[in-house]
Amino acid sequence: MADLVDSLRDELAGIAAAKRYRRRRVVEVIDPAIPVYIRVEGRECVNFCSNDYLGLATHAEVRRAMCAAAERYGAGSGAAHLVTGHTAEHHALEEELAGFVGRERALLFSTGYMANLGIASALLKRGDAVFEDRLNHASLIDAGLASGANFSRYAHTDVTGLEQELAATPARRKLVMSDGVFSMDGDIAPLSELAEVCTQQQAILMIDDAHGFGVLGHQGQGSIHAAGLSAAQVPIYMATLGKAAGVSGAFVAGSNELIEILIQKARTYVYTTATPPAVAAATRAALRLLQHESWRRERLQQLIRRFRSGAQQLGLQLMNSMTAIQPVLLGTEAAALAASESLLNAGFLVSAIRPPTVPAGTARLRITLSAAHSDADVDHLLDALNLLPRTAA
Numbered sequence: 012m013a014d015l016v017d018s019l020r021d022e023l024a025g026i027a028a029a030k031r032y033r034r035r036r037v038v039e040v041i042d043p044a045i046p047v048y049i050r051v052e053g054r055e056c057v058n059f060c061s062n063d064y065l066g067l068a069t070h071a072e073v074r075r076a077m078c079a080a081a082e083r084y085g086a087g088s089g090a091a092h093l094v095t096g097h098t099a100e101h102h103a104l105e106e107e108l109a110g111f112v113g114r115e116r117a118l119l120f121s122t123g124y125m126a127n128l129g130i131a132s133a134l135l136k137r138g139d140a141v142f143e144d145r146l147n148h149a150s151l152i153d154a155g156l157a158s159g160a161n162f163s164r165y166a167h168t169d170v171t172g173l174e175q176e177l178a179a180t181p182a183r184r185k186l187v188m189s190d191g192v193f194s195m196d197g198d199i200a201p202l203s204e205l206a207e208v209c210t211q212q213q214a215i216l217m218i219d220d221a222h223g224f225g226v227l228g229h230q231g232q233g234s235i236h237a238a239g240l241s242a243a244q245v246p247i248y249m250a251t252l253g254k255a256a257g258v259s260g261a262f263v264a265g266s267n268e269l270i271e272i273l274i275q276k277a278r279t280y281v282y283t284t285a286t287p288p289a290v291a292a293a294t295r296a297a298l299r300l301l302q303h304e305s306w307r308r309e310r311l312q313q314l315i316r317r318f319r320s321g322a323q324q325l326g327l328q329l330m331n332s333m334t335a336i337q338p339v340l341l342g343t344e345a346a347a348l349a350a351s352e353s354l355l356n357a358g359f360l361v362s363a364i365r366p367p368t369v370p371a372g373t374a375r376l377r378i379t380l381s382a383a384h385s386d387a388d389v390d391h392l393l394d395a396l397n398l399l400p401r402t403a404a
């Protein structure tokens with residue numbers, strides 16, 4: 012036992028020496044009516060790193076729906092979906108999600124990470140091939156690696172490179188997995204081009220729309236809807252419910268047959284407890300708000316434009332993102348960490364993103380905007396960014 016503790020301590024010292032040590036901060040919501048103001052270890056600040064893009068996580072109707080369902084069903088589901096965990100709330104949410112994104116069926120998973128692992132494990136086996144954008148979310152990468160299929164990555168958004176790889180593979184089943192909106196860069200995948208190449212090369216296209224669902228599309232139906240692509244072009248649509256929808260969990264939407272196969276074979280679906288029914292009820296309330304309150308999306312877009320034009324005037328190095336994820340490139344890990352620290356001292360919570368999450372030399376601040384921010388919040392953040400020491404990125 013002492014040996015284990017010693018070796019873990021050495022390993023931790025190595026992580027700290029490499030400046031890769033990660034720590035959690037304990038946060039509190041101050042007033043649910045203004046969710047972007049939080050207390051971080053005693054210090055009040057404006058949150059610029061939440062994925063609650065529409066401000067729904069603390070919405071009164073969502074909270075009420077969760078409480079009412081907890082009163083009715085209890086706190087937990089008590090079992091997996093295939094046993095007795097699948098309540099009327101879960102079932103209704105699945106039907107509403109399927110209708111909303113225009114697919115035959117939808118299936119709930121407890122987390123997005125589990126949904127991605129479940130899709131790849133149910134659809135792929137040895138001898139099949141999976142292709143992923145180099146900047147895909149870690150859960151997609153892990154899903155592809157764990158599937159046992161031949162795994163390859165193409166350069167970020169390089170559809171031509173992907174096409175060559177697809178043409179060269181002898182595999183019978185070919186699955187292409189991509190983020191819809193890339194989580195660290197905020198750019199949107201070349202969806203139409205991906206769909207075209209996949210159709211030509213008889214590959215299956217799966218899009219993980221964790222950061223597009225709720226934000227993109229006329230009513231928030233996500234990136235595929237916004238790009239005008241059909242269910243035939245993108246047969247597997249996955250999105251999470253803990254970001255713009257403000258609650259927790261994820262879903263996969265597609266054909267009846269896809270959903271049935273996932274129910275039979277996705278191990279991260281079968282062998283886990285269903286999320287609490289109250290979570291499903293809260294998500295149903297959030298889904299209604301997300302659809303009908305388009306002003307939240309419009310407000311978010313206004314703030315994105317305000318931030319980008321302000322940052323451009325200050326000469327900050329932005330990335331090619333028109334979404335709520337607005338990275339500011341700083342280059343070195345030390346610069347990103349120092350910037351995040353001084354912003355916190357100035358009252359702004361902004362995360363520093365560094366390798367291995369992003370490629371070496373591209374450490375950055377990852378600013379996320381929310382419809383719940385005010386114009387003044389964004390302006391004050393820009394003022395604080397302007398006071399940071401400038402480094403050559």
Ligand SMILES: *Cc1c(COP(=O)(O)O)cnc(C)c1O
Pocket residue numbers: 121122123124125148150151190194219220221222251252253260261
């Ligand atoms: C957050 C995220 C996930 C994981 O979803 P969770 O529900 O948090 O497990 C998957 N894919 C992408 C692109 C994400 O950003």
